[in-house]
Amino acid sequence: MSLVNIDRAIRLPAPDVEGLIQGRMIAAIVWRTFEPGEQYALYPGNVSGNLPYDQYYRSHFLPAAQKALAQLDSDKVSIKAWARCEGWQMRDSESLEAVSRLTVWKTEALQQILQQRPFIFVAYLRVYLLPQPLEMPVHPSGNFVSLPKSLNVTDSTPVLSESIFAKRRQKLEKLEPPEHPELEELQSALVHLSTTNPKAKQLDAEIKIFLGWSENSPTAKPDPDLAWISAIAQIGNSSDGNTFEKLVRKSFIKLGFANSNNKPEASLDPESTGGAGGLDFYCETPYQVVGECKATKSETVADGTPAQLIKLGHKHLQEQYNCCIKIIMAAGQLNGHAKKTAIGNHMNVIRPETLQKLVELKAKQPGSIDLMQLKPCLEQQPFGEEADAKVNRYIDEVREKLKVRSHIVQLVKDFLERTKSTSVEFNQLHGAYAFSMSPQPLKYEEMHEILIELSSPLTGFLGRIKGEDLGRDRFYFLRDLPLDD
Template identity: 45%
Template sequence: MNQLVSITTALCLPAPDIEALIQGQTIAVLSRMFIRPGQKFAIYPTDSSTIPLSVERYYHSSFLPIAHTAFAKLNCQEFFLASEIISIKAWTKCELCQIINSAESLAALSSLTIWTQEALQEILKQRQNIFLAYLRVYQLLEPLEIAVQPQNRQFVPLPYSLTVSQAKPVLSDRTFAIRKHQLETLQPPLHPELEDLQSALASLAITNTAAKKLEQDIKAFLGWISEELIEQPNPNLAWINDIAALGDRSIKQDEGKSNYQAGTDFENIVRKSLEFLGFTVDDFHRGGAGGVDVFCSKPYPLVGECKAGKKIPNTTAVQLLNLGTLRLKSQELFKQAAKLIIGPGEPTTQLKDAAIIQGMSIINPETLEKLVKLQSKYPNSVDLFQLKEYLKVGQSDQEVEKYINKVNEDIKLRLQLVQAAKEISEQDNKSLKATSQSFTVTEIRAHYNATHNPKLTDETVRDFLIELSSPLTGYLGRIKGEDWKSDRFYFLRDLPTPKN
């Protein structure tokens, strides 16, 4: 339920701690006094003068890039804004406040938070108590700007009563409950190396899209973000939508463009498409006068001829045969290679017959575009060796369509199994015990079979669950038993479902 809340006060916290809260990296902060559970505050960033040690000694080394950046941004904001305005991005509700007055648990607490053991010891030494406040954080729909406040306060008043919404929680109820239970019971972090890697990527992610994607994937795996991952359209892949149009010039005539230029444009986008699918395109055999349009050397030889226009000329098969043999300088290599003609329209009977005799496959640009879109939507989903089996001699569009449908069905099955593991773990979402349960292959298979067809066997489900719990995928977790029947699996994160 999206409940509206009115708040009048801001809780002052070091800027890096707020950044860690908003990123989902932590759910707890160090307060100077006890905070009553249920209290709600905006969170106001303070500078490094409010921490008892140097930044390098106060925060874990893996967190330092984020800490330095957060303090630097705050200092720049205060320096450059003549009106001395600070921006507040989130508000929070206290769920629990623990009082720690013994040093025995500080090492374990440090391993689960952003602070060093030395920092916790220093605070305990100075104050005799550590007030560890567990905060449920919500992002504001619009940032709130207030005047800069004195740095030595625990709370500061807001200029007016602020009505806030629970519409944008940083963590879901389930994820917060699991994280809270882990911190309360001081369970050791499951993946400390990944946490270090995420911190190292944080600064790179600001300017590097690949680093940002990897960082987001790691955060999702660690449970620091809990929204279902939705793959946003990548502007660098807009060319994918032009494959069919460049191949079939009857769709839109190219004003002021020669046939040669149109053919070159199509050849270039075919080469780019094949590289995107995972082929290694050999530049040495690049097309032009007397050359084949495309030659791929890995993972297996593939030679191709590209024809842009309204239809594929009858002589295309002969051209591919002659030029391919000539340029590859090896009849044996040409014989072993997959031979592909890509062009628009329905091939003539003469071209089909020639292609069948010479072992050549023919596909439309639309089919190539569908393959590339599949690879874009689900990276590495196109198995080039499996695809080769569907490149039948003659017209192959229907066969390749079968392969695309097969891959989509395989992915759909995996999505459903991940969802089954998630659903069974949330059957009683109010119970923390239920949210942290793991399940056997048989239990997940039974839940899946109750709502899906065709029914699956334990052996089939086992194979999929092992794949989905691999460190390279990480959608499920796995607790190994004495044999596969006693293995247990638990939900970690949703399998990303990109937008169409």
């Protein structure tokens, strides 16, 4: 971290400043060459030229451009960031279309600018946020604006990390085509939704990170379901059987189970529990699960609980009952007769604490629980109370997988920051992994498969540049994979 003194601002169109602050682009159109290392605050002004703003900016950026212009005030201006010039290039008419694809400007707007000058100067700006906006009077004209007082700031708040900025700069310098233009269009469609829909806002943020427009995830709000999830064990170890049954049903829905059955006696609806004579929970998809709940304070679980499951299962599901995975959710120990009945009828006895751990993992790491991988744990011996250990082993295995993946993401990030590179070849990364404090050893092909998984557009923790063969694939960092124990 270094201290920086800023006493002047460079005037740029307000939408351009917004694009730089959002990380949507790393360049500005300037009127002369800039020396690398020149530093200025970013002063947002009106769009110059004869074109209206909706003909100046590309469609996916128009909502942001309109908002930035609407925020301009006739009396004062708000400065939110400063930038350091990292280099510049001259562009002629042959390169304008490629420049447009990598920025927020339309080709037509760039062509109009070029009619007034022999070349377009494109400056590459590394942007840093100010700790708080600087309010100052509007300066009516001039490319540079003197600040009312010097700003003493640090470079500790970059919009983009050094490695991501370098990668983006390389693409713009070499005029490489954007990798995911369709996602840029999707992101623009989410702008209006994201102000009122939390899920759209989260998806918007994830897409920006994947596109390299942003590096840091927004401060993720804890899953609101954690409030009731954290009560599963407590309620299961009480005498409140009705509430426990509702929590178990909500848990199975949270895990991804479903039931289209409208019959209250064989349902998964938390608001319409089975009641007397009905099953405590029944799942149809992705596979059939039927169960009985027994909330207890301290007493043992009698033979009546597994016997009840057998009786009601055959009554309401008939021949389907034999195809079901059978679970008893119980806090107390089973007595001798109950153990024999449970084991003899292939019933898994699972404690409320274990269910809570499973659902908490799902809430904190949404993609971590694969119900098809959980299924063999519930179908195979041992049954009875020892089945609880099977589910706990599955939870431990999932956590170990997450640790490996988090370690690999961090390894890529650290390697790029240390070497000042934009990407790392798989062969190099595999070697670095072998000598790192890794959670577990990985075979060559196994590690590559995990990297492919992490660089999928559906996960977006890493990016991938496909090589001539497996070892030549290159990977770059997009976002962290935090672990929440």
